Amino acid sequence: MSDPFRDQVVALIPPLRGYAITLTRSSTDADDLVQDALVRAWQFRAGFRAGTNLKAWLYKILRNTFYTQSEKRRKTVEDVDGRLAAQLVCNPDQEWRLVYEELLVALGRLSQDTRDALLLVVAAGLTYEAAADVAGCAVGTMKSRVNRARERLAQLMDFDLAAAPRDAHSQPAPRTLDHAAFV
Template sequence: MRDQLPAFLPHLRAFALHLTRDPVRSDDLVQSTLLRAWTNLDHFQHGTNLEAWLFTILRNCVYSEHRKRRREIEDPEGGFARRLMVQPEQESKLMLDDLHEALAYLSQEQRKALLLVVEQGETYEDAAALCGVAVGTLKSRVNRARTQLAEMLQMENRHDLGPDRLMQAALQHSKVVAAI
């Protein structure tokens, strides 16, 4: 019976091509069909139509593939997968706690200057006017605050203290705590 399988290849290819309209996919289906038939040859009932049995296996392969593909989403660049990812929260929470603690060690003038510029997005000129100091003084306070925070948080670059989500959350939290 195994010797008869190659004789059915042209008919199986034609049927697979009719079902898929894709030569590459149809060849894969025929290969999968022959593999399943070879593996399950002991289930074939002698005296029945071998070709019909092979066609049934091929059709079932198509149905199985269709069910699998229906649940899949084509995502060659991984954009969809990246949107589904959730970043771990524990590291952010620990960083937030560290930042909050480090902010508490800054002088009130430095913390206020940093909050105005980094958290609220004020220009140096507007922040200086709100603090009642010269622009150079405010710039110096922000610079010293960033440098001290970078040291305390063991950051390589003091300019990493920018308006990202973690920094915003920490600064917002410290602003609320400072108001209390």
């Protein structure tokens, strides 16, 4: 059984290929372009209205396909030998994410007072005096809460608190999230 749409499209392949060669300046790229355009035409054949100009419709699909692919190619850098890719360095962040998730869980297990104290002093960088003002407690109480929070957090995260520096304010800011940044 003959399909008139298919027969007309097949008859237009040679002129479509000629037009594609003028656009791409490569017979191989032209063949790929025509194939992509024909696939799209077949996918959207229900959108073609019988009695209208099939040739113009196919040329428009081919042209739009070419410009879409050209835009994608313009944004893509060809790196056949991998030289450019070798220059890209991205440290893996999986370990950081795991530690971060572990930290969030451990923080959630602290009491509200000790968590607030730790976050005010360590994360927000407030002095004990300023944190005590915010929390409405004595400075000694704030120091005690921060100390208990550090010890409990270290315990929950299985971290050796004795090996970590005690004064977080005197240490340079860590480049990555590690246990020492929170104790």
